[in-house]
Amino acid sequence: MFFGTYTHTIDAKGRTALPAKLREALAAASEPRLVLMRNSLSRSILALPQSAWSKVTENVMASSPFDAVAQRNVLKFVATAHPVDLDQSGRVLVPPELRGWAGLQKDVVWAGMGPHIILFDQATFEAEMERDVPPEERWDFFKGRT
Secondary structure (H helix, E strand, O other), X not given: OEEEEEEEEEOOOOEEEOXXXXXXXXXXXXXXXXXXXXXXXXXXXXXXEHHXXXXXXXXXXXXXXXXXXXXXXXXXXXXXXXXXXXXXXXXXXXXXXHHHHHOOOOEEEEEEEEOOEEEEEHHHHHHHHHOOOOHHHOOOOOOOOO
């Protein structure tokens, strides 16, 4: 499980360090790599451990090539996926097309979201955090979803 928010930088080549706490969680789960893809909910990058990516691919494989809605989603999001390995310094190389999609500039924020991680440009992250969650969409974390 991935938790916490961490501010880092991304260099001109697109390399950014995966925070130590997130690297430790990845290692503890025996996950060898991450898969980066467009996040369908915001201009950010979804970082999935390989096991979560495997579940996504199972769903994609089960979808009909004649289901227009499914295929639009596969094209817009799943087709953008890139498996990435961490280098010796714990950095990942974010592909240029994903950097462009998320608007990643110099300062980025890694946000642990439980089973996955989201990589934001810092300004986008701050804007997301400023937005209120409407009362009808608030979730009681002790009850779970109903």
